[in-house]
Amino acid sequence: MQIISLIQGLWVALIILMFFVKLRTGICLYVAYMILVPYMNINVGINLQWNMVNVLLLVAFFLSYKKGNKVPLSFKPYTPFLFLFIAQLMEMPFQEGVPFDYAFNDFRLQLMTYLILPFVIWNYSAKDPKLGEQLKKTVVISICIAFGYGLFLTTTNGQNPYQMVLMAANGEVWNESYAEVGGGRMFGRISSVFGHPMTYGLFLGMAFIYIYTIRDYFKKYIWVIMLLGIIAAIFLCGIRSPIGAFFATVLVFLLLNHKVKLMVQVAIVGCLVYAVISTVPELNSYVESIFSDKKSDVSGSSWELRLMQLEGCLAEIRNNPLFGKGYAWVGWYKTNFGDHPVILAFESLVYVILCNSGFIGIIIWGIFLIKLFKNTAKISKKKEIVILAITLTAYYLAYSVITGEYGYMKYLILFYTFILLEDKSVNKNEISNK
Incomplete structure (x- = not known):
C-alpha cells in the first residue's frame, strides 16, 4: 500500500511541478488524475487535497497569464453557473x-x-x-481506460482490484457486499476507476456524448467501436440510472435535431436489443425493473416510494417552504444522521433542491437552465456544438433526477468546457469581441 501511496503522491507532485514549468502539460495530467483517481489526500508536510491543488493551478495560471501576449480573460461560459451559486448564497440569511x-x-x-x-x-x-x-488526447485515453477497465471487471465476479488497492492506500474500506454479484446484477455493481458505481455511470454517458462530438477526430470504425464499448459498459455496469438517463438523452438529442427517421431506427434497434435481453433471465429482470413498479430481484425505487420521499421533502421544509433548510443541508444531514427515515438517501436532484433551497431554489434552477441554454447559443455559432452541449446538460439532469446530486456538476462543467472547445472559433470570437 505504501507503494501505491508513493505513486499517487509522485503523480500529484508532478502535476503541481508542471503547473509552474509547463502549464499545458500540468493541466492534462490533472484532468487525467481527476478521471482516473478518485482520491486526493496527500500528506507531504502539508495536506494536499483537491482545493489546495486548484489554488496552485490558479496561481500558476495567473503567473503564466502575465507573461507574453495577454489574452482577455473570459467568464462567459460560466456565468450561468456563477448565477446559480450566487443566487443560492443570497438565500443563506433566510435559512x-x-x-x-x-x-x-x-x-x-x-x-x-x-x-x-x-x-x-x-x-x-x-x-x-x-x-x-493535447487535452483531447488526454481525455480520450482516460475514457478508454475507464470504460475498458469497466468492461474487464465483468469477468471478476464483483471484485475491483484497482479500487480495492487504492482505497486501502487512502484509508477507505471496500464495500464488498455492495459490489457483489446478485439480485439480478450479473456482474455486480461496477465502479471502474471511480469511487462509486453511480459516478462511473454518470461519466459513461458524458463520455459517450463527448466521443460523438469529436467523432471526426477518429477513423469511423474507431469511434464506432468506442461508442459501442461505452454503450456496453452502460448496460453492464450493474446500475439502472445510466440506462434510463441514456435513453432519455437520446430522445432529447433526436428531438433537437428533428430526426424522425433516425428516431424510428433507434426504436427498432431498441426493440431488437430488448428482444435479446429478454432471452437472458437475470438481465431481463434487471432491465425490466427500470420501467416497472413491480417488485423484482433488483430492489429499486417505485413511483409510490418516490411520492413518499417527495412528501417527506415537503414535510421537512414546511416551516420555511420558500427558502428550504439551508445550503448543503442534505450533505450536512447525511453526515450527522445518515439516511433520512422517509427521504432515505435523497436520491433525486428534485429532493436535494427542495430541501436545500425550497421553492425559490426550484425557480433559481429553472432560471439557471434557461441562462445556460441561451448562453451556449451565444458562445458557439455551430448548431451541432450547441445541441450537443444541451444534450450533455439533459443527461446530467436526467441522471441527477433519477439518482441524486453527489458532486456530479463537476463533471458537467468539465465536459461542457471540452465540448465548447470543439468550436475552434469560440475563443477567437471572445478575443475579437473584447
Whole structure:
C-alpha cells in the first residue's frame, strides 16, 4: 500500500511541478488524475487535497497569464453557473437549518472544485492553441481506460482490484457486499476507476456524448467501436440510472435535431436489443425493473416510494417552504444522521433542491437552465456544438433526477468546457469581441 501511496503522491507532485514549468502539460495530467483517481489526500508536510491543488493551478495560471501576449480573460461560459451559486448564497440569511460556517464552507469548496479547472482550461486554451489538442488526447485515453477497465471487471465476479488497492492506500474500506454479484446484477455493481458505481455511470454517458462530438477526430470504425464499448459498459455496469438517463438523452438529442427517421431506427434497434435481453433471465429482470413498479430481484425505487420521499421533502421544509433548510443541508444531514427515515438517501436532484433551497431554489434552477441554454447559443455559432452541449446538460439532469446530486456538476462543467472547445472559433470570437 505504501507503494501505491508513493505513486499517487509522485503523480500529484508532478502535476503541481508542471503547473509552474509547463502549464499545458500540468493541466492534462490533472484532468487525467481527476478521471482516473478518485482520491486526493496527500500528506507531504502539508495536506494536499483537491482545493489546495486548484489554488496552485490558479496561481500558476495567473503567473503564466502575465507573461507574453495577454489574452482577455473570459467568464462567459460560466456565468450561468456563477448565477446559480450566487443566487443560492443570497438565500443563506433566510435559512436556519444548517450552521452558517458549514454552509459557507461547502459553498466555497464547491465553487473552487467545480469552476477553477474549467476556467483555466477555457482561458489558457485561448493563449495556447495546442492545449485543446493535447487535452483531447488526454481525455480520450482516460475514457478508454475507464470504460475498458469497466468492461474487464465483468469477468471478476464483483471484485475491483484497482479500487480495492487504492482505497486501502487512502484509508477507505471496500464495500464488498455492495459490489457483489446478485439480485439480478450479473456482474455486480461496477465502479471502474471511480469511487462509486453511480459516478462511473454518470461519466459513461458524458463520455459517450463527448466521443460523438469529436467523432471526426477518429477513423469511423474507431469511434464506432468506442461508442459501442461505452454503450456496453452502460448496460453492464450493474446500475439502472445510466440506462434510463441514456435513453432519455437520446430522445432529447433526436428531438433537437428533428430526426424522425433516425428516431424510428433507434426504436427498432431498441426493440431488437430488448428482444435479446429478454432471452437472458437475470438481465431481463434487471432491465425490466427500470420501467416497472413491480417488485423484482433488483430492489429499486417505485413511483409510490418516490411520492413518499417527495412528501417527506415537503414535510421537512414546511416551516420555511420558500427558502428550504439551508445550503448543503442534505450533505450536512447525511453526515450527522445518515439516511433520512422517509427521504432515505435523497436520491433525486428534485429532493436535494427542495430541501436545500425550497421553492425559490426550484425557480433559481429553472432560471439557471434557461441562462445556460441561451448562453451556449451565444458562445458557439455551430448548431451541432450547441445541441450537443444541451444534450450533455439533459443527461446530467436526467441522471441527477433519477439518482441524486453527489458532486456530479463537476463533471458537467468539465465536459461542457471540452465540448465548447470543439468550436475552434469560440475563443477567437471572445478575443475579437473584447
